[in-house]
Amino acid sequence: MSRPVIQIENLNVGFNVRQGMLDVLHGISFDLHRGKTTCVVGESGSGKSVTARTILNMVPRPGVINGGRILFNPESGETIELTALDPRGREIRAIRGGRVGMIFQEPMSSLSPVHTIGSQIVEAIRLHRDVSKKDAKAMAVESLRQVEIPNPEKAVDRYAFEFSGGMRQRAMIAMALACRPEVLIADEPTTALDVTTQAEILDLMRRLQEELGMAIMFITHDMGVVAEIADEVVVMEKGHVVEKGDVDRIFYHAEHPYTQKLLGAVRRLEEPATAKVRPAEDAPDILKVRDLQLHFEKREGFLQRVTDVTRAVDGISFDLRKGEALGIVGESGSGKTTVGRCIARVYDPQAGSVDYAGRDLVTAGKEELRDTRQQIRMIFQDPFASLNPRMTVKQLIAEPLIVNGIAQGKELDERVAKLLTEVGLDPGMMERYPHAFSGGQRQRIVVARAIALEPKLVIADEPTSALDVSIRTQVLDLLLKLQAEMGLSFIFISHDMAVIRYFCDRVAVMYRGKIVEIGETEQIITDPQHPYTKALLSSVPISDPSQRGTRQRHRYVETA
Amino acid sequence: MLLRYILKRIFWMIPFLFAVSIVAFLLIQAPPGDYLTTYIAKLGESNEVLDQASIENLRERFGLDKPLYVQYFRWVGNLLQGDFGMSFEWRQPVSDLIWGRMALTVTLSFATLLFTWAVAFPIGVYSAVRKYSIGDYVATTLGFIGLATPNFLLALILMYIGVVHFGADVGGLFSNEYKNAPWSWAKVWDLIQHLWLPVIVLGTSATASLIRIMRANLLDELHRPYVDTARAKGLSEFWLIMKYPVRVALNPFISTIGWVLPNLVSGAVVTAIVLSLPTAGPLMLQALLAQDMYLAGAFVLLLSSLTVVGMLISDILLVLLDPRVKYD
Structure with missing residues (x-):
C-alpha cells in the first residue's frame, strides 16, 4: 500500500480543567489513505470529533495536544508535522481548507x-x-x-x-x-438529515471521491452508514482506538467486545423485538381517527389575505387497538409530528374526529380534555430540552401527580421511587437535577413522567432519535416492557424504519400530510406497495458491507 | 422591495405623527392654567399687576380663550404650512429659536454616537474574545463604573480637571468670541475643541452598556459551528472573528441609533445645564415650566419625529445587514 496521506501516531489530547489535565484521547493511532474512506465509529463522548479537529490543529479550548503527532504526506512535497505547527500560523492555515x-x-x-x-x-x-x-x-x-x-x-x-x-x-x-483538497474530514455529515437525504449525500460523496481521488475520514455512530461507504473502519471508545481494520473484517470478524456490542445493537434493530407482546386478536379499538385535517395558513399584506396554505395533516384516518403500537413514519415535513400533536390536542385540528373511548377529542372542551390528558401522554424527541433544568427529578416526575391531585407527601415519594425503579433508575437519585444524567437516563426520566399517571395511550415523537444506537435499543426495550406490563397503546412517530420495525405492530407511512400506506409492519417492510414506501425503504442503509451496491436507490417524485 | 418597504414605513409615520401631535398638545395643556397664569404670577413677583381687561385682551390675542380643539386645529393647520407659531416668552417665531439648537443637538448626538461606537466596539470584541483575561476584567469594571456614575457628576469632575489641570475652556460649545459669530472654519474648529467634553460625558453610560451588550452577544456567537467552518477554511483568527461572529453580533449596535437621538435631547437636560450647552434640552425644560405652549409643542413633536426617523434608519440598516430580517 502506498504512503498514507495522514498518519496519526500515538495522539494524546487532554483538557485542562480545574481538577487538572483530563485526557480525552489516549494515544490513538491510525492512517488515512488516498482514494479510501476511513470511517471512525463510536458513541458520543468517544473522542471522534476531537480527533478530527486535531488533524486541522483546531483543538477546542481548553484542549491541548500533549503527546504524539499527526503527519501529513502531500502528493508532492515534504511531510508536514501538523501537530507541531502554530495553531494560528500561516502554514496550518494554508492546509486548512486548501489541502x-x-x-x-x-x-x-x-x-x-x-x-x-x-x-x-x-x-x-x-x-x-x-x-x-x-x-x-x-x-x-x-x-x-x-x-x-x-x-x-x-x-x-x-x-x-x-x-x-x-x-x-x-x-x-x-x-x-x-480547493480540491487531498483529504476530506466529514464529522457526522448525515446525522441531522433524513434517510432519503442521507442516502443521496452518501452517494454524492462516493461519486466525488471517485472523481477527485481524495482520502475521506468519515465520522459516524451509525453502523449502517459504515457498511455503506467504509473501506477502513476505526472503532473508538472513550478516547481509545479499540479496533481497526478493513470493513469486512470489522463486520464479520469483530474481535473487541465493544465493536461486537455496536454491531449487535444495529443487527437487533433489523428485526422485530423478540420480547414483543402482540395485542390480543380481539382487542377493542382504543382510538379511531377519521379524516383529521390541519392546515397552516400564511397570511400576508394589509388585509391579511391567505396567500399560502400548508396542508400539514390532510385527511388522516386510522384505528388503534388496545395494546397495539402503531408507527408513523415519513420524512421531515411529512406531517407525522403534527398528527401526534393533533391527537393530544396540542394543536386544534380543523376538521375530522378523534374518537377516544367514545369521546370525540376534536370537539372536547377544556374539562373533558383535562380528564383524557391523564390517559394520553406524550414523549418528545430531545431529552435535553424536555426536562426543566431547574427542577429535580423528583419534582419533574411528581408534577403530573400533584397537578392532578393524585398523591402527596410520603405517598408521593413512594410513587416516584417506584416509577424510577420501573424505568431502571436508582430511586436514590431523585433529588438530583437532569444535568447529572446522560441522554439515555434522561429519556428514562421522561418515560417515568409519562407513565406516572398510568396512561392508556402514549404518543412518542422520535423518542430515540437523539440517542446513541446501543442506548436506543435499551430505551425501546424499556418501552416494550412497560407496554407488556401496563397494556399500553403507542403511537410511535419516527423517521427510522429500523426502530419502527423493532417496536411497532403496524405502521402508517406518511407523505405530505397523507397516509400513503398502512398495514402490518413486516408486510410493509418486506412487500411495500406504494412507490413512496419503496423509495423510503431503498434509502435505509443496509448494515452488511457485502450487500453494498446491490440495491437501486431512488427518490419518490409525486406524479401530479 | 426595499424601496417599497421604506415608502410603506414613511406612509405609516403620518398617522403616527398625527396621534403624537394630539398627545403632545394634550400633555402641554395638562397642567392647570396656561401661559398667561404663569406670566401674571411672574409679574406679580415684581409687584406689577395687570388689570382684568388687559388680561382678557392678551388671552384673546394669543388665542387662549378659544376651546381646546380649536386651538389644536389652528396649531396643526399652521404646522402643516411650516409655521410653528410664536413663542410667548421669547416673543419670537418658534422656528427661529429651535433650528439653531436642533442643529447643534443633532451634531452633538451624532458625535456622541460615533464616540460610543468607536469605543464600545473594539473593547466589547476584545472582552468577548479574551474572556476572563485581565483586559476583560478592566473593561468590565470600568464599564460598570461608567454605568453607575450619573452623567452630571462626571461632567462636574471632568470640568474641574479640565479647568484646574489643563486650563481648558469648558462649558458651552463655543468660545465667547465665536458665540454669535457667523459660521466659519475657525468656528467649526472651535466647536470641535469644545465638543469632546460633552461627548465623553454623554457617551460613557451608553458606551458602558454597549460594551456589555457586545460582549454578551459575541460570546453567544463565538462558539457557533459556522465559526469552526470558517476556521477550517483557513481564515486567520482576526478576520474570522470580524467577518463572522462580530457581523452577527452587530445587530444591537445598529438598534442603538433608534434610541440615542431622543435620549440625548430629553435625557441629557441636567448635563446640558451643568455644561451650559446650547442644545435643545434646557430650552425645552424652560418652555415646559413657563407653559410656553407652541415652543414646547414643537419640541415634543420634533423629538417624536426624531425617534421615528431614528427607528426607521436603524430598521433599514438592519435589513441591509441581516438578510434574515424580513421586511414585508
Whole structure:
C-alpha cells in the first residue's frame, strides 16, 4: 500500500480543567489513505470529533495536544508535522481548507446566516488560490454544480436559510471541496438529515471521491452508514482506538467486545423485538381517527389575505387497538409530528374526529380534555430540552401527580421511587437535577413522567432519535416492557424504519400530510406497495458491507 | 422591495405623527392654567399687576380663550404650512429659536454616537474574545463604573480637571468670541475643541452598556459551528472573528441609533445645564415650566419625529445587514 496521506501516531489530547489535565484521547493511532474512506465509529463522548479537529490543529479550548503527532504526506512535497505547527500560523492555515477540507454535522448552523452561499465559497477559494473575484465566483458555481445543486447560477447568491437541510449539506461539501483538497474530514455529515437525504449525500460523496481521488475520514455512530461507504473502519471508545481494520473484517470478524456490542445493537434493530407482546386478536379499538385535517395558513399584506396554505395533516384516518403500537413514519415535513400533536390536542385540528373511548377529542372542551390528558401522554424527541433544568427529578416526575391531585407527601415519594425503579433508575437519585444524567437516563426520566399517571395511550415523537444506537435499543426495550406490563397503546412517530420495525405492530407511512400506506409492519417492510414506501425503504442503509451496491436507490417524485 | 418597504414605513409615520401631535398638545395643556397664569404670577413677583381687561385682551390675542380643539386645529393647520407659531416668552417665531439648537443637538448626538461606537466596539470584541483575561476584567469594571456614575457628576469632575489641570475652556460649545459669530472654519474648529467634553460625558453610560451588550452577544456567537467552518477554511483568527461572529453580533449596535437621538435631547437636560450647552434640552425644560405652549409643542413633536426617523434608519440598516430580517 502506498504512503498514507495522514498518519496519526500515538495522539494524546487532554483538557485542562480545574481538577487538572483530563485526557480525552489516549494515544490513538491510525492512517488515512488516498482514494479510501476511513470511517471512525463510536458513541458520543468517544473522542471522534476531537480527533478530527486535531488533524486541522483546531483543538477546542481548553484542549491541548500533549503527546504524539499527526503527519501529513502531500502528493508532492515534504511531510508536514501538523501537530507541531502554530495553531494560528500561516502554514496550518494554508492546509486548512486548501489541502484538508472539513464538513460538520449541523448544516443548519455551520454556514453563516448573514453571508450568501457564494460569498462563503468564494472566500474559501480566494484564501488558497490566486484568482480574481470573478473567476472565483465561476469556480464556486462550478463546485455547486458538481454537488448537484439545481440552478447553481442562482444558488450562489442565496442564503443558507433559504435552502433545505440536504441542500445546505451539499453547499458545505461544495465549499470544503472547492480547493480540491487531498483529504476530506466529514464529522457526522448525515446525522441531522433524513434517510432519503442521507442516502443521496452518501452517494454524492462516493461519486466525488471517485472523481477527485481524495482520502475521506468519515465520522459516524451509525453502523449502517459504515457498511455503506467504509473501506477502513476505526472503532473508538472513550478516547481509545479499540479496533481497526478493513470493513469486512470489522463486520464479520469483530474481535473487541465493544465493536461486537455496536454491531449487535444495529443487527437487533433489523428485526422485530423478540420480547414483543402482540395485542390480543380481539382487542377493542382504543382510538379511531377519521379524516383529521390541519392546515397552516400564511397570511400576508394589509388585509391579511391567505396567500399560502400548508396542508400539514390532510385527511388522516386510522384505528388503534388496545395494546397495539402503531408507527408513523415519513420524512421531515411529512406531517407525522403534527398528527401526534393533533391527537393530544396540542394543536386544534380543523376538521375530522378523534374518537377516544367514545369521546370525540376534536370537539372536547377544556374539562373533558383535562380528564383524557391523564390517559394520553406524550414523549418528545430531545431529552435535553424536555426536562426543566431547574427542577429535580423528583419534582419533574411528581408534577403530573400533584397537578392532578393524585398523591402527596410520603405517598408521593413512594410513587416516584417506584416509577424510577420501573424505568431502571436508582430511586436514590431523585433529588438530583437532569444535568447529572446522560441522554439515555434522561429519556428514562421522561418515560417515568409519562407513565406516572398510568396512561392508556402514549404518543412518542422520535423518542430515540437523539440517542446513541446501543442506548436506543435499551430505551425501546424499556418501552416494550412497560407496554407488556401496563397494556399500553403507542403511537410511535419516527423517521427510522429500523426502530419502527423493532417496536411497532403496524405502521402508517406518511407523505405530505397523507397516509400513503398502512398495514402490518413486516408486510410493509418486506412487500411495500406504494412507490413512496419503496423509495423510503431503498434509502435505509443496509448494515452488511457485502450487500453494498446491490440495491437501486431512488427518490419518490409525486406524479401530479 | 426595499424601496417599497421604506415608502410603506414613511406612509405609516403620518398617522403616527398625527396621534403624537394630539398627545403632545394634550400633555402641554395638562397642567392647570396656561401661559398667561404663569406670566401674571411672574409679574406679580415684581409687584406689577395687570388689570382684568388687559388680561382678557392678551388671552384673546394669543388665542387662549378659544376651546381646546380649536386651538389644536389652528396649531396643526399652521404646522402643516411650516409655521410653528410664536413663542410667548421669547416673543419670537418658534422656528427661529429651535433650528439653531436642533442643529447643534443633532451634531452633538451624532458625535456622541460615533464616540460610543468607536469605543464600545473594539473593547466589547476584545472582552468577548479574551474572556476572563485581565483586559476583560478592566473593561468590565470600568464599564460598570461608567454605568453607575450619573452623567452630571462626571461632567462636574471632568470640568474641574479640565479647568484646574489643563486650563481648558469648558462649558458651552463655543468660545465667547465665536458665540454669535457667523459660521466659519475657525468656528467649526472651535466647536470641535469644545465638543469632546460633552461627548465623553454623554457617551460613557451608553458606551458602558454597549460594551456589555457586545460582549454578551459575541460570546453567544463565538462558539457557533459556522465559526469552526470558517476556521477550517483557513481564515486567520482576526478576520474570522470580524467577518463572522462580530457581523452577527452587530445587530444591537445598529438598534442603538433608534434610541440615542431622543435620549440625548430629553435625557441629557441636567448635563446640558451643568455644561451650559446650547442644545435643545434646557430650552425645552424652560418652555415646559413657563407653559410656553407652541415652543414646547414643537419640541415634543420634533423629538417624536426624531425617534421615528431614528427607528426607521436603524430598521433599514438592519435589513441591509441581516438578510434574515424580513421586511414585508
